[in-house]
Amino acid sequence: MCGICGLGFEDRALIRKINDALIHRGPDSSGYYIDRNISLGIRRLKIIDLKTGDQPIYNENKSIVTVYNGEIYNFKELRHSLEELKHNFYTQTDTEVIVHLYEEYNESFPKYLDGMFAIALYDIKKRKLILVRDRLGIKPLYYTIEGDFCFASELKALMNYEEIKREINPVAFHNYLSFGYVPGPYSIFKNIKKLEPGYILVRENGKLRTECYYDLEFNEKTKKSEEQLGKELLSTLGESVKSHLISDVPLGAFLSGGIDSSSIVALMSKFSEKQVKTFSIGFSEQDYDELKYARIVAEHFNTDHKEFVVTPNLLNVIGEIIWSLDEPYSDPGAFPVYYVSKMARRHVTVALAGEGGDEIFAGYPRYHEWPQDNTIKKYKTLPSPIKSLGRNVFSVLGENKLRKYDKIDSLSKMEESELWFEEKINLFAENEKKLLYAPDIRESSFEVINKYYNRYQMSQLNKKLYTDTKTYLVDNNLHKVDRMSMLHSLEVRVPLLSNKMVSFVSSLPPEMKARDNNGKYLMKKTMMEILPNAILERKKKGFALPLKYWLRKELYTSASSILDKSTVFKKEYVKKLLEQHKSNERNNDRRIWTLISYEIWKKIYLEGINYKKISI
Numbered sequence: 001m002c003g004i005c006g007l008g009f010e011d012r013a014l015i016r017k018i019n020d021a022l023i024h025r026g027p028d029s030s031g032y033y034i035d036r037n038i039s040l041g042i043r044r045l046k047i048i049d050l051k052t053g054d055q056p057i058y059n060e061n062k063s064i065v066t067v068y069n070g071e072i073y074n075f076k077e078l079r080h081s082l083e084e085l086k087h088n089f090y091t092q093t094d095t096e097v098i099v100h101l102y103e104e105y106n107e108s109f110p111k112y113l114d115g116m117f118a119i120a121l122y123d124i125k126k127r128k129l130i131l132v133r134d135r136l137g138i139k140p141l142y143y144t145i146e147g148d149f150c151f152a153s154e155l156k157a158l159m160n161y162e163e164i165k166r167e168i169n170p171v172a173f174h175n176y177l178s179f180g181y182v183p184g185p186y187s188i189f190k191n192i193k194k195l196e197p198g199y200i201l202v203r204e205n206g207k208l209r210t211e212c213y214y215d216l217e218f219n220e221k222t223k224k225s226e227e228q229l230g231k232e233l234l235s236t237l238g239e240s241v242k243s244h245l246i247s248d249v250p251l252g253a254f255l256s257g258g259i260d261s262s263s264i265v266a267l268m269s270k271f272s273e274k275q276v277k278t279f280s281i282g283f284s285e286q287d288y289d290e291l292k293y294a295r296i297v298a299e300h301f302n303t304d305h306k307e308f309v310v311t312p313n314l315l316n317v318i319g320e321i322i323w324s325l326d327e328p329y330s331d332p333g334a335f336p337v338y339y340v341s342k343m344a345r346r347h348v349t350v351a352l353a354g355e356g357g358d359e360i361f362a363g364y365p366r367y368h369e370w371p372q373d374n375t376i377k378k379y380k381t382l383p384s385p386i387k388s389l390g391r392n393v394f395s396v397l398g399e400n401k402l403r404k405y406d407k408i409d410s411l412s413k414m415e416e417s418e419l420w421f422e423e424k425i426n427l428f429a430e431n432e433k434k435l436l437y438a439p440d441i442r443e444s445s446f447e448v449i450n451k452y453y454n455r456y457q458m459s460q461l462n463k464k465l466y467t468d469t470k471t472y473l474v475d476n477n478l479h480k481v482d483r484m485s486m487l488h489s490l491e492v493r494v495p496l497l498s499n500k501m502v503s504f505v506s507s508l509p510p511e512m513k514a515r516d517n518n519g520k521y522l523m524k525k526t527m528m529e530i531l532p533n534a535i536l537e538r539k540k541k542g543f544a545l546p547l548k549y550w551l552r553k554e555l556y557t558s559a560s561s562i563l564d565k566s567t568v569f570k571k572e573y574v575k576k577l578l579e580q581h582k583s584n585e586r587n588n589d590r591r592i593w594t595l596i597s598y599e600i601w602k603k604i605y606l607e608g609i610n611y612k613k614i615s616i
Contacts, residue, residue, distance in 0.1 A: 002026040002055070002069040003486070004141075005157055006120050007039040008129070008149030008203060014161060015039035016148070021157040025069070025486045031055045033065045037127050040120055045489055048349060050248050053093030060088050060461050063124050064099045069153050070117030070139045071491070072097060073243040073498065078112060082206040102130075110200060110213050114243075114499040118153060129203040135214045136356070136497050137184075137197030137474035140482055142326075146191040149203060155187060155326040159605070165191060166606055170441045173328070177428045177436065178445035180330035180594050181476045182550075188327045188605075191545035197474055216469055218462045219507045229512060230526040232504065240498040241267040241352070249349035254275030254340055254492070255305070257293025259520060260354025260363075260533050264495055265528050268352065269301040278303040279344040279351065281311055281336040283546055293538060300532050308343050310336060310545070312554040318600060319614030324487045328601045330427075330594035331476055332545035345488040355481055356497040359465060359473040360505045361368075361513050361520045367464055368514035421449045427594055435573045461510040547589040558616045559592055562599050569595055 003022025009017055012034055019041030021518045026043030033040040033056045042055040048071070056065045072078070073510065075094035078101065083089065094115075101109035102121055107130065110119075117137035121130045129152060133141050142158055143151035152158045159166070172186040184194040195201055198214035222229070241264055245251065253268055255261050255278040268276045278298050282291035291307055298305035314335075320484040320594060321338055322329070344351050358364050428436060430444050452467040478494075485492040505513070508522065517519040524536050551559055556578070574595065581588040596616070603609040 002045055002067075003043040003153040003157070004067045004118060004120050005041045006067075006150065007161075008037075008206075009039065010034055010036045011039055011128070013040045016161060017160045018152055018157045019043055021160055022153055024489055025153060027489050028056050031067065033067070033122065035124075036310050038122055038129060040065070040067050040122060045349070045491060046249065047071065048246065048248055049091055049093035052091040053095065055095055057091065057093065057095045057099060058471060059099040059103055064102055064121065066095065066098045066102075066119060066121040067096060068095055068117055068119040068121075069113055070119075070134065070247075071493065072086045072113055072117065073246070074114040075118050087235075107200060107202065107211075108213070116494070116497075120151065126204070131195055131201040131203075131240075133195045133197055133199055135198045136216075136469065136478070136502070138478050138482070138494060138497060140479065141195040142187060142192055143195060143201065144191055144195050144318070145208075147553055149208070155189070155192065156323065156605075158192060164189070167191065168606075170439070171443055174433065174441055174443070175445045175448055176328045176330075176598070177433050177594065178425050179448070179471070179476070180427050180590065181472075181479065182327045182329075183448045183471050183475050187336060194475075197470075206476065211479055213563070216466055216502070216506060218458050218466065219454070220459060220462065220509050222509060226512070226522070226525075229508065229522060233522055233526050236500050236504045237263065237495070238267050238270070240495040242271045242493045243498065244352055244493045245271060247350050250277070250347065251350040251352070252279060252302075252344055252348040254278075254344070254351055254353040255297060255303070256354070257290045257295075257297055257535060257538075258354065259524060259527065259531065259535060260357030261292075262297045262354075262531050263523070264352050264354055265297055265301055265303060266527070266530050269303070269518045276301065276303045277344075277347055279303070279340050279347075280307050281310055281340045281343075281450070282307060283349035293535060296532050296534050306343055306347065308339050310339055312550045314339070315555070316615040318485075318616050319604065319611035321484070322597060322600050322614075323604050323611035324483045325479070325601075326483065328591065328598045329476075330597040331480055332547050332590075332593055334480045334484055335545050338487070341485045341488045341490050341492070344489045348490075350491045350493065351485070352493050352495060353481060355477055355492075355494045356473060356502075357520070357523070359469045359477075360496065360502055361523050362461060362465060362510075363519040364468075365519075367461060368517055368519050384386045421446045421453075427591055429509040435570065437569050454497075459510045462506075462516055465513075472474055547593055548587055551589050551592055552584075555616065556582060559596055562596050562616070566595070566599055568598070 003025030005018045022043045026045045028046040029044045031042045031054055040056060044055060044188060055067045058065050071092040075097045078097045079089060082100045085104060090097050098121060101112055110132045117134045118139040118141040119132040121386055131141060140153055141151060142155050147163055150158060150161055158164055161375055167190045169186055169190045172182045172188050176182050180371055182188050185196050199210050201208060201210045253265050253276060255265055265276060265278055279290055280294035282289045316469050321334055362368060365455060433439060449469060452470045453463050481492050512522040530537060560578055577588045579594060580586040600614055603614060604611050
């Protein structure tokens with residue numbers, strides 16, 4: 001695992017300065033390739049091939065050079081096939097397959113890679129630079145779109161290039177207030193973009209072009225039985241976990257006690273020769289504490305288990321966390337990941353985690369609380385008198401369960417995606433943002449969702465999974481895990497997002513993912529004989545802070561003080577949000593935290609205040 005950076009010109013002092021800003025991503029060594037047309041830098045965290053794997057890495061005649069961040073899990077198979085094609089290798093590292101794949105397959109080489117990666121490859125003879133981001137965006141990559149070209153694994157590294165203007169992108173800011181993160185391909189700054197997952201960027205003759213080499217596909221029909229699918233799922237997941245165990249340094253796992261992390265730990269215990277090391281975070285507030293479930297799994301599989309309890313006074317690291325996250329970001333789950341990464345790094349250099357399971361296997365309640373396609377089809381065939389009777393019955397019971405059925409029954413595709421967008425947003429809706437600040441754009445944040453929701457013809461459930469995989473997974477969850485783990489020089493791997501796992505789960509019919517108002521149907525059924533019942537039967541719970549309580553007590557005064565000084569948000573509406581929350585009239589914890597996070601980010605990235613001087 002590493003940090004990479006580059007310039008489209010020669011500047012030895014600048015590339016070293018940018019590269020040094022990534023030292024937390026790679027404290028073990030640094031490397032450079034510099035000529036009059038290019039400057040490449042790499043900070044390396046040594047994981048595989050500790051002796052000969054330092055980058056940059058070249059092909060046989062040194063006409064191709066690469067620096068890259070990540071892991072290629074199928075590199076041994078690729079190496080074998082490339083050696084049969086007469087390619088010669090001089091290291092044992094996974095990096096070297098990249099230059100030989102390019103020799104063999106030119107710009108289509110990323111299609112052969114199974115892993116998490118951000119790659120910079122330079123064809124010296126053609127003076128062509130190729131940047132690549134992995135299929136689902138597990139590893140980050142930023143680049144400039146105006147002025148002299150440069151790129152880096154993290155936005156903060158690019159801030160060392162003084163020519164880059166720190167000018168806020170109004171669309172990105174507007175979207176942040178709805179989602180709590182900045183959806184790609186935008187970044188918070190106007191002249192910087194994120195390379196999208198599954199894309200390559202080519203810079204040749206001073207011009208940029210981007211191309212998609214991978215997109216998630218859903219095949220909703222299968223003739224296989226549920227039993228066959230269960231066996232295939234277990235085999236595919238086992239193969240993925242096993243491939244993610246390749247390491248020349250100590251390795252462990254994050255364990256929340258949910259089905260995803262528990263399944264990974266179960267299979268790690270099966271394949272590992274040593275006792276598996278597991279790490280968990282808890283809270284004193286029982287509504288948020290998951291330690292009891294993590295302990296059940298740890299005891300069941302006899303892991304070497306470590307725990308840490310987060311308390312409100314530990315929020316004094318908020319400056320460091322927001323600095324590490326690069327862009328405005330308000331998911332409080334960053335704090336638990338920060339602490340579990342810090343704890344794990346004392347014992348291991350690599351940790352496996354369950355990220356991605358909810359997005360590919362429909363784990364979130366918002367997926368299965370909606371009526372599914374087959375239910376809507378049946379509802380549409382009912383005579384009007386039956387529908388009317390049903391509405392009356394539910395009305396007497398004080399419920400409104402048919403509201404969505406009625407509404408979706410008559411919706412167009414656009415209206416359907418708008419309805420899901422409204423129900424998905426738990427921060428600021430469009431009308432609220434007008435009360436909060438004075439936006440200078442007309443574009444609605446709904447466009448972020450609609451861009452993906454109606455791209456392909458498929459079931460409602462898969463539309464949601466596709467949309468969230470393209471937005472929430474990459475720019476919220478994977479972003480959080482990458483920054484918090486790499487801040488502590490810890491590599492986190494996500495076996496549920498391997499090529500074969502994603503391809504297999506995407507091929508399942510919707511009813512194998514969500515059924516009977518529950519998600520992860522086939523996953524739970526498959527793991528019944530492996531995991532303890534308490535894990536399979538527990539309700540879904542997020543990996544988050546108890547902000548709801550803290551913002552009514554310990555943090556209320558600090559929150560009020562920070563927001564009262566804001567020059568961006570309207571004081572009257574902010575005061576209303578705080579008072580509503582304190583009186584328990586409305587839970588505004590995420591809304592308030594979104595505003596606080598932006599104000600602290602602004603201090604660090606726009607006002608130049610050292611993050612070490614910031615606390616709450």
